[in-house]
Amino acid sequence: MTPSKRQRGKVSTKEEARQSDLQATAKNAGRAVWLKQLHQWHWISSALCLLGMFLFTITGITLNHAAQIEAKPTVVRKQAEAPAALVTQLKALGEERDGEKAPLPEAAERWLRDTWSVKAGGREAEWSVDEVYLPMPKAGGDAWVRIGFEDGAAEFEHTDRGWISWLNDVHKGRNTGTAWNWFIDIFAVICLVFCITGFLILKFHAANRPSTWPVIGLGMLVPIVIALLFIH
DSSP states (O other): OOOOHHHHHHHHHHHHHHHHHHHHHHHHHHHHHHHHHHHHHHHHHHHHTHHHHHHHHHHHHHHHTTTTSOOOOEEEEEEEEOOHHHHHHHHHHHHHSTTOEEEOOHHHHHHHHHHHOOOOTTOEEEEOSSEEEEEOOBTTEEEEEEEETTTOEEEEEEEEOOHHHHHHHHHHTTTOHHHHHHHHHHHHHHHHHHHHHHHHHHHHHGGGOTTHHHHHHHHHHHHHHHHHHHOO
16 A cells, blocks of 8 residues: 555655754764764863963063063173183184174183173173174163273173063064063964963854944954054
């Protein structure tokens, strides 16, 4: 006995409904997997950049109010007379390297370390026929050494501008070295992952949270308006 058209229609409708339910289940399962992965990336990136974000937030405030925060630099000056043999060696190098930049010889670095505990660390010095000048800028301060070839007079000056200045220079990556510059780049990438995953998580939940897109739009609009109207 063959089924009627009505019965065949009902079977077809049930099959379509079953297929639709299976597709919806698969879609929800895929959505759940992606959402779980995004949450994992989000919390890992937030954990990795937590201390960095705290540091850069605080120093952003101190940089923004640098004019109101007084810095009282401490300057230390020292003088000494370089050994004659060392002066002779430096003078010969000065005649060869006049107007150039090159590191101090090992003997000069050793003398600075023994005399003032100064670590030249292979920094490039500025050479002339009269003297050698070694700049040693650092985060939150400055230092330099000068050795004259005429009389062997050596001068050392160290300036410390305080811990707030140090934090500000760390924020800007000023005179902080290669390792910290690499950290800033890696930290920026981690923050980018944190922001993108946060945005995608908001997108997944936007259907159940009507205020999501208005708040995101406001967060983008406010800085744009301030920049266009009040930055000149």
